[in-house]
Amino acid sequence: MAHIDLKNVTVDFPIYNGRNRSLKNHLLAFGTKGRIGTSASDQLVVWALRDVTLSLRDGDRVAIIGRNGAGKSTLIKVMAGIYEPPVGSVSSAGKVASITDVTLGMDFEATGYENIRLCGTIIGLSNDEIEKFTPEIARFTELGDHLHLPVRTYSSGMALRLAFAICSCASPEILIMDELISTGDVHFMGKARQRLFDMMSRARILVVASHQTDILYEVCHRAVWMDGGRVMADGPVADVLKEYEKNGLPQKSIA
Numbered sequence: 187m188a189h190i191d192l193k194n195v196t197v198d199f200p201i202y203n204g205r206n207r208s209l210k211n212h213l214l215a216f217g218t219k220g221r222i223g224t225s226a227s228d229q230l231v232v233w234a235l236r237d238v239t240l241s242l243r244d245g246d247r248v249a250i251i252g253r254n255g256a257g258k259s260t261l262i263k264v265m266a267g268i269y270e271p272p273v274g275s276v277s278s279a280g281k282v283a284s285i286t287d288v289t290l291g292m293d294f295e296a297t298g299y300e301n302i303r304l305c306g307t308i309i310g311l312s313n314d315e316i317e318k319f320t321p322e323i324a325r326f327t328e329l330g331d332h333l334h335l336p337v338r339t340y341s342s343g344m345a346l347r348l349a350f351a352i353c354s355c356a357s358p359e360i361l362i363m364d365e366l367i368s369t370g371d372v373h374f375m376g377k378a379r380q381r382l383f384d385m386m387s388r389a390r391i392l393v394v395a396s397h398q399t400d401i402l403y404e405v406c407h408r409a410v411w412m413d414g415g416r417v418m419a420d421g422p423v424a425d426v427l428k429e430y431e432k433n434g435l436p437q438k439s440i441a
Contacts, residue, residue, distance in 0.1 A: 189244065191276070192241075192275075194237050194273065195239070197272065198233050198272070236414070237416070238415075240410065247405060249408070251395075251397075251411050256413050261412060262364055267284075268286070280359030281358045281360065282359070282360045282362065284362045285361070286362070288349040289345060289349045292349060297336055302324075302333075306355075326377070327347045327348050333348075359390040359391065363396075399427055403427070406423045409423040
């Protein structure tokens with residue numbers, strides 16, 4: 187059975203050359219809801235996550251919501267195993283695919299076909315799986331002979347097409363996403379959306395961090411609201427999104 191368990195997870199990032207700036211530190215702490223402080227060794231740090239405990243089980247479809255800087259991206263990177271928390275514990279079972287930065291690991295000097303092999307290996311595909319998926323990846327990208335050229339010759343949209351086609355070819359038990367992906371022209375975005383939703387439907391556990399609440403209502407049944415690195419609410423998606431929209435969104439300015 188697929189699962190992810192976080193127990194009392196805290197993640198902080200040190201700020202070097204930041205000591206002895208008392209006024210600046212005070213202002214930073216005020217402006218970041220106290221998320222800047224000191225570690226046990228008196229090192230100035232940013233608390234990205236603070237004492238987070240969550241359990242995800244087979245069948246969970248979880249939206250991670252919150253304002254920019256709330257800790258969403260750090261949380262999903264901890265879930266994906268990208269970050270190892272210095273405090274607390276993380277355990278999981280099931281093959282994980284993380285779609286956070288789809289171009290991460292690409293070699294822009296290598297050709298498209300070489301990147302299929304390279305990035306396929308990075309996401310955990312075997313040599314046999316890479317051989318099996320390569321023709322389908324090539325067809326999906328619609329890049330044709332460009333796949334024989336170095337990726338540095340591609341436009342940003344072409345590189346994103348290739349990266350998305352590679353990372354979405356697998357069938358993970360746990361799918362973790364940081365925002366939904368925009369992949370260029372309307373025709374290709376339609377293909378990508380369908381492929382993404384197919385991938386979501388196959389996953390045993392889905393975690394999506396996004397500001398697109400309409401999509402979250404569509405694909406998730408549970409939501410976790412993050413603010414200041416802490417879990418503010420965890421429950422049915424409609425209830426948590428309603429609470430977030432009522433209390434968590436920045437107030438609009440009045441002209």
